[in-house]
Amino acid sequence: MSLNEKQVESGDLIPSLDRSTDEVAWDLYRKAIRFGTWDPAAIDLSQDKADFESLDPDLQGYLIHFCTGFLDAEENVALKFCPWIMLGSSTEQQAFLSTQLLEEFKHTEFFMRYFKEVFGKERIPGVKNIVQQKLDDRVKKMLAALEQGPGDREAALVEGLTHYQGIIEGVQAMTGYEVFEAVYGSKGLLPGLAEGFARIKEDEGRHVGFGLRMLKLFARNPVHAKRIRAVYDDYLPYILIRYDQPVVVNGKEYPTPPEVRGRERLTKMFERRLKDIFGKPAAV
Ligand SMILES: [Fe+2]
């Protein structure tokens, strides 16, 4: 396990508050340049194809549904990420955030390849993620804020960081890695997907680490603290139903494996993120 993976699991993701945000952003930018160089096209997926073909049909159906959720999410955030870069308030911050944009496209590429080479089919339609759908409005608000004064820009950035780094990456994606591990990875299945997730998690360590550090700093201002908490609270009902939806692949419904325990994992991750930002356990 790399240091980064350990940090992701322990929740100890947040770079020090002692240095300035620009120093941290530049350090993460340099880390992305030097270490974020994995190639989604280079991961060996041959064993995954064999594993998938011999999987129980229920676990095959669930895997297609699960990976569709990841592909949809990675692609959606990649396509909509530019306003987060544009609202960065310095060259250093924008430089770091630009590495995140490229990395989200790399994650998208990995899952596109997985569908083509392992499943031999397209992603399925209709996997619901309301928190992702809400990015459409978020992007509009953030772009509008670019035309406004510094206070409005900062408020839009705080809400954008909460929505994206704080919830989509910090709660939903992190829970997804746990679900993969519980259902497939811990059984030694799908080593290519396990490696893809390990690489993605390293990238996410930088993304979530930077985002949570910003939120922790912004939360020192009571107006921003209220704003951050309101976004978490507004989205909590949508977050919790993520794994409760029916799993339907090509018109056939599949059971959700008992190891998923979506609601329980999501609730824990939600509480962990609030603790990261506000420094105390949250009442959910
Ligand atoms: Fe990603």
Ligand SMILES: [Fe+2]
């Ligand atoms: Fe990310």
